[in-house]
Amino acid sequence: EIVMTQSPATLSVSPGERATLSCRASQSIGRNLAWYQQKPGQAPRLLIDGASTRAAGISARFSGSGFGTEFTLTISSLQSEDSAVYYCQQYDNWYTFGQGTKLEIK
Amino acid sequence: HLQQSGPGLVKPSETLSLTCVISGDSLATSSAGWYWIRQSPSRGLEWLGRLSYRSDWSGDYALSVRGRITFIPDTSKNQFSLQLDSVTPDDTGLYYCVRGPGPYIYYGMDGWGQGTTVTVSS
Numbered sequence: 317e318i319v320m321t322q323s324p325a326t327l328s329v330s331p332g333e334r335a336t337l338s339c340r341a342s343q344s345i346g347r348n349l350a351w352y353q354q355k356p357g358q359a360p361r362l363l364i365d366g367a368s369t370r371a372a373g374i375s376a377r378f379s380g381s382g383f384g385t386e387f388t389l390t391i392s393s394l395q396s397e398d399s400a401v402y403y404c405q406q407y408d409n410w411y412t413f414g415q416g417t418k419l420e421i422k
Numbered sequence: 423h424l425q426q427s428g429p430g431l432v433k434p435s436e437t438l439s440l441t442c443v444i445s446g447d448s449l450a451t452s453s454a455g456w457y458w459i460r461q462s463p464s465r466g467l468e469w470l471g472r473l474s475y476r477s478d479w480s481g482d483y484a485l486s487v488r489g490r491i492t493f494i495p496d497t498s499k500n501q502f503s504l505q506l507d508s509v510t511p512d513d514t515g516l517y518y519c520v521r522g523p524g525p526y527i528y529y530g531m532d533g534w535g536q537g538t539t540v541t542v543s544s
Contacts, residue, residue, distance in 0.1 A: 317485075348528050350529075350530030350531070352530075352531075359518055359534035359535065359536060359537055360467070360518075360531070360534060361534070362530045362531060362532045364530075365529050365530040365532075366528075366529070371530070371532065403467060405467070405530065405531070407522075407523065407528055407529070407530065408528070410469065410482075410484070411469040411522075412469070413466055413467035413468075413469075414466075415466050416466065
């Protein structure tokens with residue numbers, strides 16, 4: 317099973333600043349990686365697919381990068397509505413999720 | 423759109439059953455798969471299995487639940503169901519039905535049901 321490790325566990329950033337979230341895969345997954353946003357009481361929502369392609373309707377403030385085992389989700393010009401837990405998921409070999417990064421807006 | 427239904431309380435050793443009604447898409451499409459994913463504090467987000475159709479129905483299940491789990495399609499109602507047998511308290515969690523990629527297609531999970539909280543307790 318491919319293990320996905322996210323860091324940090326919690327991130328606190330001020331409005332208007334940039335947040336950088338990391339995700340590492342235990343083996344190479346190419347670009348077969350997605351990022352999701354989950355707010356309290358809601359299902360996860362797909363943000364990024366193929367490591368860097370924004371899903372339909374997702375703001376350009378969200379961007380993804382990486383290949384192989386190291387991936388990054390960057391959220392620019394942070395807003396209060398971005399407060400959520402963010403998950404990465406690999407779909408190269410079945411499906412596994414990271415444990416999540418909780419993003420807090422100060 | 424995915425709409426889930428099913429009981430929120432199941433006794434240990436009994437069968438957990440949930441149903442997901444699909445609107446705006448076809449259960450029998452060959453380009454998508456239909457999943458159940460659960461979420462719990464101890465396991466996080468966990469993929470349970472995938473139901474897909476390519477001239478016939480196919481169920482692929484996670485090792486953690488293989489042997490206890492079955493996905494059942496119902497094309498007349500455009501819905502699919504989850505049956506998880508011999509449940510234990512470890513099966514307690516928030517269950518989602520999800521639309522995602524079919525076999526040999528690679529993309530993320532782009533449609534989620536509202537979630538059903540299931541508690542296994544006597």
